[in-house]
Amino acid sequence: MKRVILRALLGAVLLALSTASFAAIDTYAFETAAEEARYKALIDELRCPKCLNTNLSGSDSPISADLRRTVATMVQAGKGDEEIREYLLARYGDFILYRPRVMPATYVLWFGPALLFLLALAFMARLVLRQRRAEAPAPLSPEEQAALARLSQAVGENSKA
C-alpha cells in the first residue's frame, strides 16, 4: 500500500516536472502501475510507421514520439487497449500493429503452423503404426521349416567341431 502511495506521489511530482519528450526516453507518469504496464505493452506492440522495423518504444523518430504521446494520453484518459489499437488502426492501417489481426487474409498465418504440426504428427503416427503392423514376420511354410531344421543341424555340427 505504501509503495503505491509513494509511487503515486513520485508520479505526481514527475508529472509536474516533466517537459515535452524528445527522444525514446519519455517521462510520462501514470496513476497506477497497471496503467504504466499497459502503456509499455502497447508501445511494444505498435510499429513506428516510418522506421525500418522498430516498435514505438525503441524508436526515436518524431512521429513515434507523437504516437507514444497519443497512446499515453489515451491510457491516462482511461481508454482500453482495444480502443487504442482501433484508433491507430483507423488512421495508419494494419501496418502499425505488430500482432496481425485474425482475419481471412491472415488465416494461413495464424493457423498454418498448428495445421502443419498436426499433419506432421499424423504422419509420424502412421509411420510408427505401419512399422508395428509389419513387425511380425510371416510364418514359415513347411518347406522353409524343413530347410531351417537342416541348416540348424549343420550349424550345430560345425560349432561342435
Place this chain on the structure above:
Amino acid sequence: MIPELGHFALILALMLAVLLAVVPMAGVVRRDLTLQHSAGALSAGLFVFLLLSYACLTQAFLQDDFSVAYVANNSNALLPWYYKVSAVWGAHEGSFLLWTLIMGGWTLAVALRSEALPTAMLARVLSVMGALTVGFILFLLMTSNPFERVLPVAAVEGADLNPQLQDFGLIVHPPMLYTGYVGFSVAFAFAIAALLSGRLDAAWARWSRPWTNLAWAFLSVGIALGSWWAYYELGWGGWWFWDAVENASFMPWLVGTALIHSLAVTEKRGVFKSWTVLLAIAAFSLSLLGAFIVRSGVLTSVHAFAVDPERGMFILVFLLLVVGSALALYALRAPVMRAEARYEGLSREVMLLANNIVLVVSTAAVLLGTLYPLVYESLTGGGKISVGPPYFNAVFVPLMVLLLLMMAPAPLARWKRTGAAQLMSNLSKVALASVALGLALPLVITGALELWPVLSVMLGTWITLALLVDALERVRNKQGLSAKLRGLKNLGAGYGGMVLAHLGVAVTALGIALTTTYSTERDVRLAPGESVTLGPRTYLFEGVAPLEGPNYVADQGTVRVFQNGQPIAVLHPEKRRYLARQMVMTEADIDPGFFRDLYVALGEPLGEGAWALRVHDKPFVRWVWFGGVLMMFGGLMAAFDRRYRRLKLRDQAALAGALAS
C-alpha cells in the same frame, strides 16, 4: 595498384572455382583418378587467391585508400585500426567478399581433412562447393565489386563507418555468423554428392556429421553474439526482435539442429535417409535465403544492408538455380525404398523424429511470419501488414516448450526399443524433482509464483537431471569413482558435446524466461544529485560532462549505483556525436553480472542540467548468450570426437593390411 591486384586475384579465383566445379566432377564421370585428385590442389589455389583478394581490400582500408569507393563509403582516417579492419565487412560488398573467402576456407578444410573419403566422393563434394563459389564470385564481380574506384577524383576523406557499427560486436559477430552460414554448404555438398552417386548410407552420414556440428557451433555463437551486440548497442534493452534479418540467421540454425539429430539417426540406424538429405539441402538453402533477405531490400529491417533490387534479383536467380536443381535432384534420385531397420513407438528414433517435427514446424512458422507481408500484399493487392514479436512468440514458444519437454526422455531412450517401465522409473524421480524445484526456487527467491519462471525452472531441471541420470546409468557397472570417471570419458566427445549443447539450450531457455518476466525499467527525469530506485538498488545521477573520443565528441553521464547503502557500480552512459556523419548515438553503460545486468542510458537533456534517463534491471539476461556459448562448445566437442578421426586410421590400417595380404 593494390585494389587492382585484389580485383585480379578475384578473377583468378573465379577461374579456379570454375575448374574446381568442372574438372573433378568430369573425373568422376570419366573414372579418371587424376582429374578427381585435382580437386585438392584446385581448392588450395582457390583459397589462396580469395585470401589475397581479401587481404588487398583490407590493405586498402588500412592505408586509407579513399580512391576505392567502398573504402571511401565505409571508412575514415580517424577510425581506429581495428575498426578499419572490421569495416571491410561493414557493408554489402566487403562482407560478401568475406562470405566468399569463408566459403573458400571451408572448401579447403574439407579437402584437407577428408582422407577417409573415397576419392570419387570427395571429388563430387568439392566440385559442388566449387560450383557454389563460382556463383558467389560472379555475384561479386558482376554486381558488388568492392574494388571499384572513384575516379578521377578520389575522395579527400571517407564517409566513416556507421557509428552503430564502431563496436566490438562488429569485430566478432559477422565472421562467426558467416562461418556458420557458409559451413552448412558442406552438408549440402555431401547431400548432393550422395544423391549424384546414389550412395546414401551410414558412411555418408558419418562423414557429414562433424562438418555439420562445426557449422552449427559457429552459427550458434554467431547468433548469440548478434543478440548480445544488439542488446548493448541499440539502447532499449531488448535482445531479440524477430526482425527479418535475425530470422534469416535463426532459420538455418533451427533446421541445422534438426539435421544434426537426423544425421545421428541415419548414421546409427540407417533410417530417415531421404529426410536427412532433404534437411541438409534445406539448411544451406535457408542460408542462401538469408543472404537474399539481408541484401535485396524486399523486406524491411534495421540490420539490412543497403537496398539494391539488382543485387537482389541476382541472388534470387542464384537461389532458384541452386536450390531448384538440388530439390529437383532430390525428387528424382532420393531413395523411395523403405529402410529395413524397424523401430517401435517408444524409441530414440521416434523421439528424434518428434524433435525434427517440432524444429521444422518452428522453421516453417518463422519463415511464414517473415515472408507473410509479401504474401499479404499479393493477396490484397497492395495492403501492408506487419508481423512482429507478438506473432512469433505466440507460435514459437509453445513449440519450444514441447521440445524442451522431450529433451529429457530422448537421451535416455534406447535405439529401436525402450522399455517404458524403465524409462518411467528413471524419469518419474526427475519429474518430481523438477516440479518441486520449479515451484520452490521462484517462491523462495522472489516470493511469488509466475508462470514462465516456474515452467522454465521445471524444464531446465528436467533436462539437466535427466542428463545426469543418463550419465550415471551408463557407468552404472563401473565400480569406484575413478572407474566411473574413466567410463564417462570413454563415452566419447560426441556424448560430451551432446550434454554440453543440451545444457546450453536449457540455460538459454531459462535465461529467456527469467529475464522476460523479472526485468524492470524506469524512465525518469533526473537532475544532478537526484536518484531513482529500482528493485533493491538506488541509482544516483551525478550529472554530465563533455568528453572527446577518437572520432566523436560526447556528453558523458555518471550514475552511481548503491545497494544496501554500499556503492556497487559506477556507470557512464554517453550521448555521442560522430563528427564525419554528424550522427548522434546513445551509448548505454552496463554493469554486467552473471545473475543480473544493470543498464543505464541517457535520453535528452531536459534543461537546467537535468536529463532523461532510462534504467533497466535485467536478471539472468547473460544466460541467454551463455547458453549459446555452451552450445558452441558442445558442437565443437562433438565435431572433434575421435570416432571420426580414428576411423581414418582404421581405414588406413585396413588398407595396409589388404595391400600386404
Place this chain on the structure above:
Amino acid sequence: MSRTSLFLPLGLFLLMAFMLWRGFALNDPHELPSALLNQPLPDFQKTRLADGAPVARQDLLGTPFLLNVWATWCPTCKAEHAELNRIAARYAVPLVGVNYKDDGPAARAWLARYGDPYRLSVVDEDGSLGIELGVYGAPETFIVDGDGIIRYKRVGAVDRRVWEEEIRPVLQNLGLPLEEPPA
C-alpha cells in the same frame, strides 16, 4: 513415400521463390497505403497560417482539392514546391496546405520566399492533425473530393509524372475541369 511426394519440397520452394520475385514488383515496403481512403476527412479545429483565423473541416468542403502536408524542415517539400506552384498556377485546382510540426513565422517566411500555391495553410504545430490523417512524414498529398471524402494519398514528393499519371486522372474523375487558363 512415393516418388511424387518427393516433388513437394520443390513445389513449395518454387512457390516461395515466386513470392520473393513478386516482392520486387511490389511497392516500396515503406509506402503505407492510406487507411483513410474513401473515408471522410477528419474534423479539426485549427488556425490558418497567414492570419491565425480559425479554420475547420467544413470550411474546406465544396469542391475537390489537394491537401498537401509540408514543413520548412523538410527538404523534399522544397523540391516538390515548384511543381505545386505550377499546378496551382496553371490549373483550377485548389491546394490546401497543412503546415506540419513547424514554426509559424519561419513557415510564413518560407512561403514568401518560395511561393505560396495554397488557398490557405492549416497550422498543425503539435502534429495532431497529422496523426488524424495517418501522416508519418512530409511531404504527403491527399486528394479530397467535394463532399470531404479522401480519394487518394501520395507519400513523397509530387512531381510531373505523379501529377500526370496519378493525381490529374483522379481529379478529372471527380469533376474538376482542369482547363488551362487562357494565355
